[in-house]
Amino acid sequence: MIDAPTPESADAASAASTPVLTVDGLTIGIGSRNNVKSIVKGISLALTPGRVQGLAGESGSGKTVTSLAMLGLLPSNAVVGGSIRLTDPEGGDTELVGMSHRQLNEIRGRRIAMIFQDPSSSLHPQLTVGVQLTDHVTRHLKLSKKQAREHAIGLLDRVRVPNPAEALGRYPHQFSGGQRQRIAIAIALACDPVVLLADEPTTALDVTVQAGILHLLRDLADERQLAVLLVTHDLGVMSAIADDIAVMRHGEIVESNVRHNIFANPQHAYTRELLSSLPGAEGFQEVSE
Amino acid sequence: MRTKFRYVAAAFGLTASLALAGCAAAAPEASDSIVIDTAFTLETSDPGRNYVPTGYMVSKALYETLLDFAGSDESTPVEGLASYESNDDATVFTFTLKDGRVFSDGSAITADDVVFSLNRVAGMTESKANFLMNGITVTKIDDMTVELSTETPSLKLPALMTNPSLAILNSALVIENGGTTDDSDAAEAFLNETSAGSGPYILDTVNFESQVVLTENENYNGDEDIDFTRVVIRNVSEAATQKINLEGDDSQVAVDLSGDQVASLSDGINVFSTPSAQTIFLLINQSEEVGGVTSNPDFANAVRYALDYPALLELAGAGSEQATGVIPPSFLGALENGVDQELDVAAASLEASGYDGESITLEYPNDYPVGGVSFTPLAERIQSQLADAGITIELAPAPFTTQIDSYVNGTEAFSIWFWGPDYADSANFLPFSAGQKVGLRAGWTAEQDTDVVNLAAAAENATNFDERETAFSNFAEALQQRGPFVPLIVPGSNIATASYIDGVAYNSTWTMDIAELQAK
Amino acid sequence: MRKRWLKIPAAWITPLGVIGAVIAVAWVGIAFTARLWVPFDPLAQDLPRLQAPGIDTLMGTDALGRDIFSRLMTGAGVTIPLALMLVVMSLLVGTLIGAIAGYFGKWVDELLMRLTDLVMAFPTVILAMVVAAALGPSLFNAVIAAFVVSWPQYARMTRSIVLGLRTQNYVMAGRLMGFSPFKTLRVDIAPNVVGPILVLASLDVGTAILLLSGLSFLGLGAQPPTPEWGSMISAAIQNFDSWWIGLFPGLAILTVVMAFNFVGDSLRDIFDPTSQVSRAGARS
């Protein structure tokens, strides 16, 4: 049973803790020198530890590009404006926009991690799960082979992958879709990041498996005080675990509020339109185990 | 990505320096090892079975024959392992071995070795050198003397005995390794690995595709004194590569250089240019159904007088001469001077031959340069010269192996071929006569010219020296007037050597005697 | 009414493609017109022998005193038309066999494809050489030998395309409407085959020229005195010091083959979607 926070307590929690990642007036354009097609036209949102920030919108709204911008994974012909600030553990902020690839590599996977839509293609088909779980850990945390292995087994156990020790030696194609996404999550959490970006994490999975993954994400957020950005077009998924929801259309955030308010009384016409497209959309729905 | 390039760049740097090291190893100082580059025609190192130039060169160094030649004079054989006298009608020849001569394993050379060696070649019908012993019977007189006899007079026999195919083998050793005097002989495998002769060198290693290595025979007690203890004969088929290797000091002797190449050799390289004993000639078929219009004697005459010989000679370069007839210059009975171009005679003969402009195919082997003269440019020049004289020619080159088939079977209407002596005696050129082997290949039957047949017989059976000489020159003259052959060029033999090497003497059979090479 | 120039789609104008096309057209032009404007008769042997390139003879003379520049230009008229003819022959036969194998499948496919595998089991030059030697050396036999080794690649490519398309709905629909097999092949399948085949053909012209000149270099192709590039290079071996005899025919082959490779390569980018350049946009 996902114990979704009741509306009142959610608001109180968000006011108290300071955001770990703030996006302020972010603009993203793609194209060569003269004709730049702008995709994201100035959006702002903040990710706070322990809370799941939803980013909803149809495909082409720029939501995935926004998530990619946070890790600097945009293609070479992308032009990024505005600011994305990550708060350091010792206080103070680091500006990610414009940071060099070498410096970004210290943050990617180490402080901000990401999982992708299709687990069957985001895991390397020719590398064992063990290798993919430890190769970046040895780089970031300078752990020994043995320590990294222990750490990996712990992670797999946490994400409920059956007999983890034996799983390390096996290849992605020997796991089910759900298990593969769990492994991807384990990989993302390997270096204990503060922010987890999830780009359509359940879209490629069948419905029965989706709930398990969402449940896991929710628990991890609470348990590790992880700031999660959940990017999806599926408001049903959003309603399950998102604390706050921002609705994006053509590169702009048209409405951003606590989940309850979005579902209870959507302000913007586009939000209402999105909600009406939900099957059996009589307002707020509780997703049960 | 940049680090990637440093690895790759370093790798290239390393290999380049290695190449330099490799090259420095063969610095050009006069070591006692010598490298000879030649286009291999090597199938066996068993002298009894060999019939090709490179094979002769190797056999000459490994084995000795009853008689020999002094330097490059091939007119009169001199003593080799034995001296000889002959009876007055040249049918019995008695050879007396020099005493004390030994094989490479130290055992003495006796009459038994001579009898075995000669009978072995006579008995092995499948050996290509078998025909050399036709009509010769070998009888042992005593340990040191052997008698060779023939039914008909054979003034050419002494010359035959200089041929390395009739080299004297160590009979005990060869018999022990499967040697017999008939087709059951199985000594070839043994002789392909080790030599059983008395020559100045012994066989070290042999690979018929790439190279043969000869080393000094310690037990040699003949009169050659060799300067090089290790000789490598290498198969370099391209004359151009031979030249580069010689100039790059990768080799010390290049055997098959052409006239043009020798002309542009860099200085500090010795060149020994002499006319070889080969003759390049045009064959004009005399049989009606094979050649059609070519069978008309006038056509042959038309071709004979239409050609511009100096312009053809230009292609052969240094050391080459215009052929004066079927007998090459250094041989008994060779004619003084060859044919000159006479266009009006050519036009008249062409008219008389009934040629009406149809295209005639000129066939020739295109992968077998003779004395450095490759046949393709020669054929192209003949084609254009005959075109000027009104005869349209079409070229049809083919590899030696396919072309020799139609040549041997006499089905070539018009072709370029060459003929070299099997042994150093003018009797070699009698097969050009009507009804003889080469004559027949041009469809020239005995009936067509009985006069020439008689001339040939006279030369064959001459019993004394002067009578033989006039008979051969009459034969050569007759062929020049009405034979189906137009001798073109005697290509030069251009043997080029490093500056510090001397003692090269050309020989028509074994090209050069390696033992006579000296370091200045 | 505005005169309509040949409208070349903008996508085709790539720098490489243009350079390639210009050089290729120039060489083809030379091939068909050389005889008219060449300074000397390519077969006349009246110039001094082995002359280095100078003012009177642009590329020097060969061992018979023939002008190499004239032979080079007329040589284009020997090699290029033959290569084009060879490509067209292998294209037609190969595509036909591939289409039949792909379309009819079962034992037909198995038989034809095993035949293709058999031919492709040999390195091209070695098989071509054995065939040319067996037929006897001549330019015509060399073209046949080259044809024997060239058609399989077309067959294999067409078969894979046809196999892919056969199960498409619109092809099924056509057959349901009673199209005869050949009509289906012609109407539904052929247009899809044209693009990749065009790419393969333009690349194959280069390969054909290399193969034909290679066979002539080995003496199995053009017969003297035909001015053919491969045999001119092998003649250069006899006169190694006259570097110009072998150098220029080699450069000629290089430029022609390069031109067709440039054109083929650009066409490949246009017709072959998988390697489209516009891959940069992020997936949203």
Add this chain to the structure above:
Amino acid sequence: MGNTPRATRRYSARSPLVGYLLRRLGTSVLLLFGVTIVTFALANLVPGDPIAAALGEGAASNPATVEAYIKERGLDQPLPVQYVNYISGLFQGDMGISLRTAQPVASDLSKAVPATVEIALLAIVVSLGVGVALGSLAAYRRGKISDQLVRVFSLIGLSIPTFWMALVSFNFFFLQLRIAPGSGRLSPALAPPPTVTGFYTVDALLAGQWVTFTDALAHLMLPVFVLSLFTIGLLTRFVRTSVLEVLDADYVRAGRAKGLSGPRLLFGYVLRGASLPILTIVGLAFGTLLSGTVLVEAVFAWPGLGSYAYNSATSLDLPGVMGVGLVVGVVYLTINFAVDLLYGVLDPRVRLA
């Protein structure tokens, strides 16, 4: 010379690796059988009369010698019988006697094949190294100047006539610059090392003969350089396409998201992913290399399979041509088989379907 690379090899996940390989082995043997029939037919279609050619002028006209020769070689029996004799002989390793070298074809080839394979292997290694480097660079810097330059360079590489390049480079590096050694596999003053593998470089190393090793390596430089030029062109193009496809794969983006970059990402993820298609083209490139050797070996007087094939074909040496056809077929099929094998090793999805 190289034909266009085949469509990327499709592997079927359903059949376990062993079944897949057995089937491949089956077709290979069948193909090999086809190869013997083709070469036998071709060799006997030949216009000239090889017997006269083999015996030479003098002997050919001596009927006794010709008769003995035909009897001994069994050339008088009908063709199918000759073919059966040939095949049954094959099983005892007897490939007949070459009409040209009068040696058993098997022993000729046992010397010729290693000589060619030594060049081909070194050329493949060099070409793969350079090809992967240039291909990856071009893919990483797609569209930029370096990509265009690499493309032009590889296209030029593909357009160079190998036989001409051999001549020009031999003349330039050996005659003019004197930095390359002469022709042949070894400087003649040096004896070949004791044969173990047949590769002079490896055998010299095994025998500890350093001078022979450096000399053999130096002699390999030019033929390898000439053959690599073409192969690099082929590999670079293919590596670029394969790396481009892999660069867009999700798992590479996931790798970047984990903070991996530079050589660790290139070798660990990108090239590992592109290894399968690259493997296919290496198998194909080996075929074009064998083609190239025919033309290169003639110029460098290299006693390899290429010059043996050329000499046999032009001198109508029937057993020789058949021996070459067989060996080339075997070498070719072994390579394809090895590629399939490596496929299984490199791709767990095939190995552990």
